[in-house]
Amino acid sequence: MKERLLIDQLARLLENPGINHVAVGAASPIPGAAALLARRVRQSGGKSPLQVSIIHGEENNPFTDGGRELFDCAGQGRIDAFFLGGAEIDGGGNINLLGTGTYPRLDKRFPGSYGSAYMYFVVPNIILFRQEHSRRVMVDKVDFISAPGTGPAGVKRTGGPKWLLTERCLMSFDANKSRFCLKSVHPGHTVEDVKDNTGFDFDIAPDCFTTPVPDSQRLAIMENEVASDIAATYPAFAARVFAVA
Amino acid sequence: MTDFLDLDELAGRVDSGALLALPAEYSFVPVSFVLELIKNNIRDLHLLCVPIGGFVADLLIGSGAVAVIEAAAVSLGEFGLAPRFSAAIENGCILARDSTCPAVHTALQAAEKGVPFIPLGGLIGSDITANRDDWKIVDDPLERGGGPIVLIPAIRPDVAVFHAPIADRDGNVWVGKRRELVTMAHAAKSTLVTVEGIVEHSLLSDDMWAAGTLPSLYIDAICEVPKGAWPLGLTGYYAKDSDTLVNYARAAKTDAGFADFLKTVLL
Numbered sequence: 001m002k003e004r005l006l007i008d009q010l011a012r013l014l015e016n017p018g019i020n021h022v023a024v025g026a027a028s029p030i031p032g033a034a035a036l037l038a039r040r041v042r043q044s045g046g047k048s049p050l051q052v053s054i055i056h057g058e059e060n061n062p063f064t065d066g067g068r069e070l071f072d073c074a075g076q077g078r079i080d081a082f083f084l085g086g087a088e089i090d091g092g093g094n095i096n097l098l099g100t101g102t103y104p105r106l107d108k109r110f111p112g113s114y115g116s117a118y119m120y121f122v123v124p125n126i127i128l129f130r131q132e133h134s135r136r137v138m139v140d141k142v143d144f145i146s147a148p149g150t151g152p153a154g155v156k157r158t159g160g161p162k163w164l165l166t167e168r169c170l171m172s173f174d175a176n177k178s179r180f181c182l183k184s185v186h187p188g189h190t191v192e193d194v195k196d197n198t199g200f201d202f203d204i205a206p207d208c209f210t211t212p213v214p215d216s217q218r219l220a221i222m223e224n225e226v227a228s229d230i231a232a233t234y235p236a237f238a239a240r241v242f243a244v245a
Numbered sequence: 246m247t248d249f250l251d252l253d254e255l256a257g258r259v260d261s262g263a264l265l266a267l268p269a270e271y272s273f274v275p276v277s278f279v280l281e282l283i284k285n286n287i288r289d290l291h292l293l294c295v296p297i298g299g300f301v302a303d304l305l306i307g308s309g310a311v312a313v314i315e316a317a318a319v320s321l322g323e324f325g326l327a328p329r330f331s332a333a334i335e336n337g338c339i340l341a342r343d344s345t346c347p348a349v350h351t352a353l354q355a356a357e358k359g360v361p362f363i364p365l366g367g368l369i370g371s372d373i374t375a376n377r378d379d380w381k382i383v384d385d386p387l388e389r390g391g392g393p394i395v396l397i398p399a400i401r402p403d404v405a406v407f408h409a410p411i412a413d414r415d416g417n418v419w420v421g422k423r424r425e426l427v428t429m430a431h432a433a434k435s436t437l438v439t440v441e442g443i444v445e446h447s448l449l450s451d452d453m454w455a456a457g458t459l460p461s462l463y464i465d466a467i468c469e470v471p472k473g474a475w476p477l478g479l480t481g482y483y484a485k486d487s488d489t490l491v492n493y494a495r496a497a498k499t500d501a502g503f504a505d506f507l508k509t510v511l512l
Contacts, residue, residue, distance in 0.1 A: 026271070027322055055271075058480065066424030067269065067296060068350035075347075075366060097318070098343060099334070103372065109334040111326065112318030113373055114297070115346035121367030146345075148370035154392045155369045236323075 002167070003030060003241045004222060005186060006131070008214035009170060010034030013127055013163050014050065014081055015041060021051040022081040023070060023123075025114070028056070029230065029237035031083040031129055033222075036060070036229040040221050053079075059232035071115055074122045077158060081125040084116050084161075088142040089128060091200025092178050093149020093161040095120075096142035103144050113146035120147035123159040128173075133166035135199040150178045169194050170211060171202060179203055184211040247416025248466040255437055255468040256281035259404050261288040262312075266353075266402035266433060269297040270322060270477055272423045275408035275439050276301055277473040283308045284511060293402055294319065295429055296349035300477060300490065303327040306339060307503045315342040315400075317349055324487075324494040329503060343373050348380075348397055350425065355399035356432035368395045405433035408473040410482060412440045416461030417448040421481075430463040439470040441482060 011034040014022050024032045035052040042050050054060040055070055063069040073079055086095035087110045097116055101107030120126055130137055149161055164171040164180060168189045171180040181203040185191055187210060214222065223242060231238035238244040250258075256278060259265060268274055272295075279301040287310045294302055294316035302319050305311050307329030319330040333339045348365055355363035368374045369382055379398055385391030407426050412418045418438050420426045430436040448458040476493075478485035496502035 064422040064424070066350075066422070066426070066428060067272070068347065068354070068425065068428070071347035071350065098372075103376065104334075104341065105337055106334060109326075109331040111320035112297075112316060112343055113345050113371070114318045117345040117371040117373050118347045118365070118367040145370065145372040152370045152393075156366060156392050156394075 003033075004214055004219065005211065006030050006129075006165060006167075007033045007037055007222060007226075008218055009165055009211060010083075010127060010129065011037040011041065011218075013125075013165075014038035015047075016125075017048060019050065019080040019125060020048065021053065021079050023053045023055065023074070023079045024083060026056045028083055028129075029234040031127070032056070032233055033226055033230040033237075037218070037222055037226045040225050040229075041218065044221065054233055057233050060229075071118055074119055077122070079123050081127060082119050082123040083127050083129050084119065084147070085130045086128065086137070086142075086146075088137060088139045089130060089164065090139050090142045090149075091180060091202060093128075093173050093175075093180070094142045094145045095128065095147050095149075096144045097146045098144045100143045106144075116147040119159070120161070121155075121157045121159050124162075126159060126161045128161055128164040130164075131167045133168040133194070134197050138166075138197065139199040149173070150175050168197065177203075181205050182208050184209050186211045187213065247461040247464045249416075250466050250468050252277065252281050252439070252468050252470055255439070255466055256285055258435070258437055258466060259287060259406070262290070263403040264291040264293060264401075266293040266295055266405040266429050267298070267301060268295050268407050268423075268426060268429065270299040272425055273407045273409055273420065273479060274299070274301055274474055274477050275406050276475060276477055277470045278406055278408065278437070278439050278468075279304060280511060283310060283507070288312075291315070293349070293400060295353065295425055296344065296346040298330065299327065300493065303329045303497065304507070306330050306333050307497060308507065311339050313340045313342060315344055315349070317344050317346040321490065321494050324490045328494065328497040343376065345371070345373055349400070350428065352397050352400040353428045353432040355397070356401040357428055360399060362396045362398050364394045365397055366394065369393055400432065402429070402433040403435065405429040405436045406438070408439045408441075408470070408479065410441050410479065411448070412438065412443050412467050412469075413448045414443065414445065415447055415449075416464050416467060418459045418461075418464055418467065419448050419454060419457055420459055421457040427459050430459055435465045436463055438464055438467045439473040440467060441469075441471055441473065441479065443467075443469055
């Protein structure tokens with residue numbers, strides 16, 4: 001059920017009419033499923049179509065101009081939403097995908113920054129998605145800034161973080177205040193539990209609510225159409241979560 | 246004129262100390278070729294991952310072949326962290342010139358155009374940029390209100406290597422939509438290619454093929470190596486061998502495990 005709630009929540013963030021093109025990077029089955037759910041929901045609701053571009057495998061991957069095309073496409077403003085994660089995420093929206101310790105002699109090396117240092121500047125709706133919500137991940141200050149949450153002043157920037165979804169909650173990000181704000185807490189968790197597991201200060205929305213579980217109609221779309229849609233890209237994930245053979 | 250060589254002759258064209266460009270795993274990776282380099286005991290490579298390294302970067306690092314690695318990331322993807330890469334960084338054995346995907350693509354495009362540097366948006370405020378003394382932040386030199394922007398030097402690899410589905414007898418190589426291979430070859434001083442097979446008709450005689458074909462004028466030498474991407478896959482030809490890659494991810498967590506794995510694949 002956990003995955004279904006996260007897929008549903010990420011999909012809702014993509015159902016905003018200002019989002020017409022979402023791209024999904026490599027190794028992102030939950031964001032991929034969310035993008036495919038949002039596409040199905042918009043289709044069934046007669047709303048404007050959502051272009052979903054998944055950069056992993058061949059299915060739903062429209063690009064024909066090599067590895068650079070995603071970035072060129074984003075740089076021109078053709079991509080409205082993109083997902084990023086972080087080995088560390090701090091209260092200023094800075095993300096670290098590279099490693100912990102003091103650069104360059106890191107204590108723990110992770111893969112690296114991928115395209116984050118660019119995509120964070122050019123995609124208007126970056127959705128941060130990291131399931132683990134602990135003080136190890138949600139830190140006061142990242143050890144290495146793969147991509148900065150805001151600024152720097154004077155630099156052309158049309159993109160940045162808008163949302164953070166974790167196993168515990170949904171937060172929004174306010175670039176002017178450079179702070180996260182707790183919007184909803186998932187069933188089984190509390191505001192206190194989110195605070196205890198977060199290493200940075202954040203605001204709490206006055207109308208902070210319990211994250212709703214997906215309704216039966218959306219669950220049906222997920223189980224029927226999205227399960228087979230995502231199996232084309234992530235067969236092992238579809239088998240585990242949706243029992244797609 | 247493109248030469249048709251044996252695999253050992255082809256691998257012999259890469260010297261120790263070379264700036265070697267290799268593609269990411271979503272593209273066409275020349276695994277058999279890299280194993281041949283390791284057999285040759287190659288050393289001091291400056292490895293450019295275009296733009297992400299994986300299994301072969303980890304193999305080269307674990308074999309002690311790499312002095313410097315430039316990449317946006319190095320990972321075994323669904324099989325986890327690249328263990329020899331992480332260990333080499335944590336122990337200070339190799340120098341990482343950490344980059345970001347579009348910076349690698351763009352630097353190769355600069356070389357492709359024959360210009361010394363190229364601007365790229367974003368990047369400012371990232372610790373990647375703060376640690377790249379070869380990159381430079383300048384104010385919009387055309388004074389059109391663009392604000393500060395990063396200049397990235399062109400990267401001209403000594404050798405680019407990849408494994409493609411097919412070549413023809415004239416030395417033209419079909420890469421389909423894997424256009425980063427075209428950019429790599431345009432940018433590099435020399436390009437070596439292994440292929441699954443060689444066809445008898447010219448790939449340039451029909452536009453349907455020609456549009457996805459890299460002409461022989463960029464290609465120095467070719468070797469036919471069936472299953473040359475194993476245990477990685479070749480899209481449209483064969484799937485990756487997940488069992489072998491799972492075994493690697495587990496074995497390569499230790500020096501001894503890595504050495505044992507290498508022995509089995511170098512047989």
